[in-house]
Amino acid sequence: MSSGAVLELEGITKRFGALVANDDVSLSLRKGEVLALLGENGAGKTTLMNILFGHYAADAGEVRVEGRPLPPGKPRAAIAAGVGMVHQHFTLAGNLTVLENIIIGSEPLWKVGTDREGALRKVMALSQTFGLPVNPQARVGDLSVGERQRVEILKALYRDARILILDEPTAVLARPEAEQLFTILRGMAQGGLSIIFISHKLHEVMGASDRVVVLRGGKVVAERATAQTTQAELAELMVGRAVARPRRAAHEVGAPVVVARGLSVSRGGGMALDGVDFEVRAGEILGIVGVSGNGQAMLGRVLSGLARPDAGTITFDGRDISRITPREAVRLGIGRVPEDRHAEGVVGDLAVWENAVLERLREFARFGFVRRRAAEAHAAGLIARFDIRGAGPATRTRLLSGGNMQKLILGRNLAAGPRFLLANQPTRGLDEGAIAAVHQELLMARSEGAAILLISEDLEEAVGLSDRLQAISKGRLSAPIAAEEVDARRLGLMMAGVWETRDAV
């Protein structure tokens, strides 16, 4: 590879059990370059970067920094060689201060005291140089997501990183914040740092990188200079095959099914939801878009019956449902797809049939005894109807792939023909094939007259499926706009909390 490379990965292979996460991956990074590592969820991007940083040891292959090989599996060696990593899930301690989070690991453990003043000076200087304002004495738990990311970057810079790796750095940022971040990264690259960022967002890759490496199924499938490629070409390279997401067909919507008025939930001094209004009509999908952490989780919890609003009402066919329990929700015919499949959707160590009927155990029981045969038959029905692969009713649920697990959850909700369906991040972390299947099911339910509330951070998904869209920012909801009127710029501003007070639809 080129002689100017500060970093080279050669022939990296990593297996997890039967899965080959990285298959003979080689790439190089030049000094002062911004390299984008593009790929879908599950393409092996994060694994590759974790190997580079020493969180994992590769099964084969070598990492070289400035020509010298890095010992595998040692983050310490990577840091010493000048590699810094900003993890997608920040590795910060919320109860400790910014300064403490930054300086940990920088001094020998057996030293008697800590040079706090020196550390403080260095942090302030870095923050000045790179335009990363922070308050070093603040508790990290009190910071916003954007501020936390700055702390993560400062952590790497404090250890004198010359190569910076950022894993999905914009996953938690609104558009303006993301643009600001890329400006900063650009400045760093001009200052001589070399940067790799991981992304699956094409516009970011096009806008912010010098060069793109596309990863698919654990392999490098292409390498392009950003100036010499197009968004369309990258999209095709990333997905590989043309999986068409199903499209929404126009049709008549019915009367409002679920109406929320002035919904507010306070939490920890702030407002998780602040005067939220929306209505979802029969046969329509209402999309709630926003950057993670702006109240989506609480909205999902309230509608699922797990949290109660402090003020406001939600009605379902005219009936107040703001204080229902999950069990009552199921009985009323409200379907709920939770945000986190593994944590809330299924009990992984129970069998598929048990998860299939967990919400309605009493319907599958006589005198308090579970009618196992009927429950298994029901599960087998779901498996057939929703094309859940690699499972029988008796399979342990955690052995299912993410997509099939999601089909099971969707299936157990849709089988009952719900009047209202809450779909909270229904395709997060799924591959294209599974996404298409989930979208198909949602659209089918819509055409059968269900009212669907779709909460999503995936703009493409939200715009593609929703009849109307509302943006959520800091617990407040924008007025709805019709999907046809949406453009990227306006949506970006809305997600950042900038919207006109009233927009008629």
Add this chain to the structure above:
Amino acid sequence: MMEALDILTTASLWAAVLRIATPLIFGVLGALICERAGVLNLGIEGIMTIGAMVGWLTVYWGGDLWAGLAMAVLAGMAMGWLHAMLTVPLGLSQHVSGLGITLLASALAYYLYRLWVQVGDLPPTIVPFQPLAIPVLSDIPFAGDVLFTQTPPTYVALILVGLVACMLARTPMGLALRMTGENPHAVEAQGLNPVRIRIWAVMAGSGIMALGGAFLTTAAFNSFFPGMVQGRGWICIALVVFASWRPGKALLGALLFALFDAFQLRLQTVVEGVPYQLFLMAPYVLSIVALILVARRARVPEALMQPYRRGER
């Protein structure tokens, strides 16, 4: 009533408070170090028991009193090592492993005691630590009698509170330990080894807990007998929560607790007609009440009881 209040003004009461608090201070500091690193150590009750036995036995066999304390620390660290191995690299349930360690350490202590010591009608005795009056300071009226005429291990306990507090707040080691209890992934991402830090923290904490047991047999009493720790370990676990995982508050908690205990002991002799069991129950009831009071406000180390496996979230 007046008599009861008079008790509070006697120097002997306050001197007793420090004496009663000493094993609790060791125990609570040890538990605190383990928990700050993210490991609950329910082995404490057994570790204190084996510390009591080993400390006593070392002296009984002709060792120096300080050697007794040192051996107790080693015994505690050995038990801590076992708990750490089971809960940190293997990631087993900290609850069950801790209880297992308590069963094992106490059973071993009793077994070896019976094996090596001939017990007649009364358990054999040693010459324990004597109160050490610190020159000049012990002449201060009242405070001198309370603070500066204690046995040496009490001074060690008090100094240790300061050392642990400084270590946690002001050294890279303390920061790494706290971070491990908050987010071990963050520690690893900065090039340190959270597994190793947890193992050492549990061993160090267990060694200190064992000192609490050894104090009982080498300073408070002069013999070893089964059941002598009497739930002090469990009380320490409650005190750590009460102290919000802070060494200074832990000292305060232990003292408050000991004050209550010393007061009720003296009250028993003054107040008549109340069964003695009710007085003896008081410390345990108090522990539960303390837990309830702080439970809502407690800022628990975020990764407490979360096993850490590399490359997994």
Add this chain to the structure above:
Amino acid sequence: MRFERREEVSVPALILAPLGAVLAALVLCAGLIAMAGVSPWLAYGEMLRGAFGSRLAVTETFTRASPLILTGLAAAVAFRARLWNIGGEGQFYMGALAAAALGHSVLVGWPLPLAWAALAAAGMAAGAVLLLVPAVLRLRFGVDEVVTTLLLNFIVLLFVGLMVEGVLKDPMAFGWPQSVPVAAGLRLPDLVPRSRLHEGIVLAVVVVLLVWLVQARTVFGAETRAAGLNPRAAAFAGVPITATLVKVALLSGGLAGLAGAIEVLGPVGYVTTTMSPGFGYAGIVVAMLAALHPMGVVAASVFVATVFVGADAMSRATGVPSFIADVIMAVALLAMLVALLFTTWRVRR
């Protein structure tokens, strides 16, 4: 070294795990026995003889196993729902006190099956209420139940002392601190004549079967399992977590209380502060060795009883301190933890 989850836990592995743990405990403790200058073979032989060598020995072993079955079941039921009930000892004593208090006079003259049912119910209620306190403290205030149940054990033991030296003191006991006896007519009949083995063990086994049926087949059992394995997902699916845990607490405390009641109605007849040689704590070992399975509890109880009864006899014959029984149990518990790990995870380099 890394761990990887096994796809399925095989049944043979689940049966081999406790056997391996027990074997490991016996091997490790052989060293301690050798330190006493006694051949481990001889010592273990004496232990077996002490536990099964005569009609009396066998009945004693099963007499010892019978409360262990119930305290073990109490722990297993609670642990399965991730409710760490370490207070079996206290609940045992509360059940015993309730049975003695009512069985001495209140229920005398009632028709027998009814009186027994009432006594069992009283024992269960006493144990259940005692566990209800820590359960509610955890659910309402987030107070760790391990510490509270442990502390309650000490409180209860003092309370028992208070009772047997106070209102429940037996005036005929020559000043010994023991409670009034259960009326002779209310004592459980012997299962084997001229022994201490009584019908309580039959009752214990019946309870095991009932609990197994409930756990494996009922809605309550399924909801408990879901709540224990993944409380968030269970709550999302509509399992009332608080109510389920309260029910589990009542069941678990009730079982330990029943153990105490049966011990009073069966072999002992009255309450003292030393009537339990740690049945509550040993119940935890039993539950773990049984991998929390009700049927396993029976086998594990017999093993633990064998060790304790056998160790007493072995100690008399060889001079090895009988505390070796406690060491064996503790090592078996820790070894079982490790063995269980390897049934669900495999090591990968």
